[in-house]
Amino acid sequence: MLKLISYIAIILIGTACSSDKDNYVPIENKKLEFTIPSNFPDPTYNIALNPPTEKGFELGKKLFYDGRLASDGVISCGFCHIQDFAFTHHTHIVSHGVGGALGTRNAQPLHNMAFMKEFTWDGAAMHLDLQPIIPITAEVEMNETFNSILKKLEEQPEYVKLFAEAFEDQKINSDNMLKAISQFMIMMISANTKYDKIERNEGSVFTVEEAAGFELFKTKCASCHKGTLFTDQSYRNNGLPIDPQYNDIGRKRVTGLTEDMQKFKVPSLRNIELTFPYMHDGRLKTLDDVLNHYSDGMVDSETLDPLFKNQNGTLGIPMTTEEKQQIIAFLKTLTDDDYVNDTRFSEF
Ligand code: HEC
Ligand code: HEC
Structure with a gap:
């Protein structure tokens, strides 16, 4: 009897494992080509530490346009950074965020961020990966906390999948979130004027x-x-x-x-x-x-x-x-x- 139980157990464990394996599709997450335009200097962003991949970029873009990053569920990065206007906040003298709260500064364009040393009008952000912390937590911008955002993302199967595909540790955490947003932004090269x-x-x-x-x-x-x-x-x-x-x-x-x-x-x-x-x-x-x-x-x-x-x-x-x-x-x-x-x- 004992033998039988352990036999069944082995089968169960065995099938659990093998079925996991059967369902396991190797994630195709290709590296994206980061091409420096021939008339540009070397990037300041250390690409080797966070090389853009197809899935990382896709995740970063999804996050960039997602109102879940704000407390009101509406104000995404893309709300203030509109592509038609080189990712600035058209018609807004100073940006406005959650609840219509007014900031004090004009939204900067986003392009060629990989080549910049410091960010914002006064250089308050010393690294591109850290820059989004400012708008996300600012009361007059997105007025949110990372814990709350991560909770919202964990509830979305699409995000669970994308984080798992984009990063080796497969985790939904603030580090990966910021890395993905950077992957999106470093690919935003404007050099075809x-x-x-x-x-x-x-x-x-x-x-x-x-x-x-x-x-x-x-x-x-x-x-x-x-x-x-x-x-x-x-x-x-x-x-x-x-x-x-x-x-x-x-x-x-x-x-x-x-x-x-x-x-x-x-x-x-x-x-x-x-x-x-x-x-x-x-x-x-x-x-x-x-x-x-x-x-x-x-x-x-x-x-x-x-x-x-x-x-x-x-x-x-x-x-x-x-x-x-x-x-x-x-x-x-x-x-x-x-x-x-x-x-x-x-x-x-
Ligand atoms: C001594 C350095 C300096 C010189 C010379 C200079 N600028 Fe500027 N420029 C700045 C600074 C600093 C700012 C940002 C100022 C601010 O917003 O407070 C700026 C802002 C601008 C802006 C606004 C950009 C934006 O995104 O809002 C334009 C346009 C501009 N300059 C064009 C020019 C032109 C054209 C000339 C030559 C006629 C010129 N600048 C000469 C330093 C300079
Ligand atoms: C409420 C409007 C608003 C939202 C939302 C917003 N931004 Fe901004 N962004 C701004 C303003 C205004 C500045 C200039 C800030 C300053 O100088 O203090 C800026 C500056 C930046 C810069 C610096 C650009 C440079 O040349 O130094 C980056 C990068 C950036 N934003 C990315 C983002 C990302 C990523 C998000 C989403 C996580 C985001 N922003 C959300 C308004 C916004």
């Missing part, structure tokens, strides 16, 4: 106006909006008067240093035609407004960038109306239609 095609000798040419604008840009703007990424990734004060409504002290918020008062990260100007309104608080509506700010709108302060202090005592970058239009024509060659229409990054 007219400017890029000209730089890579792919057969495009500037119009006369654009070419004149490019020359002006190189002498007047490129010291900060530098190189192929159009930012030297430094923090500078470009002469915007402080808005008492927000009292945003910029980089000083992160370093505590008086010398960093009102300094903000030099933004990349890629897709700038699409990412209006402009500046950290979206106070300037159009590119004309921006150019007028640089020529005539600057206010002096202790931390105003020395580049804007002219020898004759005036402030700003002297430009004629024609020169401004030429620079704007050049800036429009930085629009990447392929990127904003790339269905790999689209919600549907």
